[in-house]
Amino acid sequence: MPLDHSYVGRDYPVPEPYLVSREKIREFAEAIGATDAAYVDRDAARALGYPDVIAPPTFAITVIGLGAQLMISDESLGLNFGRVVHGDQRFEYTRPIAAGDQLTCVVYIDEITSRGGHDFLTYRGEVRTTAGEPVVTGRTRLVIRGDQ
Amino acid sequence: MSTGPVRLRAGTDLPTRTYRVTRLDLVRYAGASGDFNAIHWSDRAATGVGLPGVIAHGMYTMGLAARAVTSWTGDPGGVLEYGVRFTRPVPVPDTDDGTEVVVAGTVKPAERDGCVLLALTVTCHGDRVLAQARAVVRAG
Numbered sequence: 001m002p003l004d005h006s007y008v009g010r011d012y013p014v015p016e017p018y019l020v021s022r023e024k025i026r027e028f029a030e031a032i033g034a035t036d037a038a039y040v041d042r043d044a045a046r047a048l049g050y051p052d053v054i055a056p057p058t059f060a061i062t063v064i065g066l067g068a069q070l071m072i073s074d075e076s077l078g079l080n081f082g083r084v085v086h087g088d089q090r091f092e093y094t095r096p097i098a099a100g101d102q103l104t105c106v107v108y109i110d111e112i113t114s115r116g117g118h119d120f121l122t123y124r125g126e127v128r129t130t131a132g133e134p135v136v137t138g139r140t141r142l143v144i145r146g147d148q
Numbered sequence: 149m150s151t152g153p154v155r156l157r158a159g160t161d162l163p164t165r166t167y168r169v170t171r172l173d174l175v176r177y178a179g180a181s182g183d184f185n186a187i188h189w190s191d192r193a194a195t196g197v198g199l200p201g202v203i204a205h206g207m208y209t210m211g212l213a214a215r216a217v218t219s220w221t222g223d224p225g226g227v228l229e230y231g232v233r234f235t236r237p238v239p240v241p242d243t244d245d246g247t248e249v250v251v252a253g254t255v256k257p258a259e260r261d262g263c264v265l266l267a268l269t270v271t272c273h274g275d276r277v278l279a280q281a282r283a284v285v286r287a288g
Contacts, residue, residue, distance in 0.1 A: 027179075028181070030176070031177045031181070031208075031211075032177065032208065032211035032214070032215050033173070034224075036218050038224050038225065039224065056214060057217075057218070057224065057227045058207055058230075062180075065182060065183070086207070086234050089234070090231030090232075091229065091230050091231065093228050093229070093230075095225070096224065096227075
């Protein structure tokens with residue numbers, strides 16, 4: 001069944017702030033094999049002008065994913081996750097995520113279209129500090145394959 | 149070949165980075181990212197949805213390409229925009245060697261002041277697995 005286009009504009013705020021730890025950044029950096037000193041060495045991060053170790057660019061998805069998970073589990077939207085393919089991903093950074101950040105995230109459904117029996121859903125994850133400072137915006141396009 | 153930061157001048161071809169990807173890497177990425185979709189660790193789940201076998205997380209491949217970007221720039225916090233289109237899955241066989249993802253890049257002018265655009269070519273066995281893969285980074 002095609003997705004209900006009236007869900008455009010719906011938002012999914014993550015209820016609790018995400019506290020970014022040095023250990024989580026290290027774990028994520030190691031998982032992609034990245035050895036940049038700024039991910040693990042506070043002095044190296046400070047030398048580049050950051051208050052503490054910073055996270056790899058795609059770490060933002062772990063925060064935005066919490067909001068996306070709320071959208072995916074919204075039964076009234078009815079996204080069949082078994083049929084979902086990640087189509088596009090973009091990030092626009094105001095600044096890198098750093099250890100010690102307390103982040104909020106709201107996921108907004110920006111667009112739903114249907115074409116050729118498939119649905120396309122674009123959502124935007126806005127990540128800010130709990131003080132309201134913008135940090136990163138993610139834009140994701142999902143393809144929901146239709147019944148063949 | 150040098151693995152350190154590179155001078156980012158428009159027109160420069162960046163030194164290609166080659167990354168080995170095994171099943172263990174996918175398990176580690178699943179834990180670090182929280183994406184436990186079974187198509188990234190179970191052949192049974194992957195073939196059940198018509199895939200040839202376990203495939204890498206798209207975000208893992210995007211992360212590897214970002215690893216190349218920051219290896220070239222030397223400042224991971226200088227990445228201001230980064231985007232990709234996922235065009236083809238990266239199958240990861242259950243072998244010691246797994247597979248390889250190759251990231252090449254060219255420096256181009258960017259519209260933003262003080263920045264350059266890195267146009268990335270990301271392949272697995274010669275097939276492009278990401279399209280429109282671009283990062284806008286501070287030129288330093």
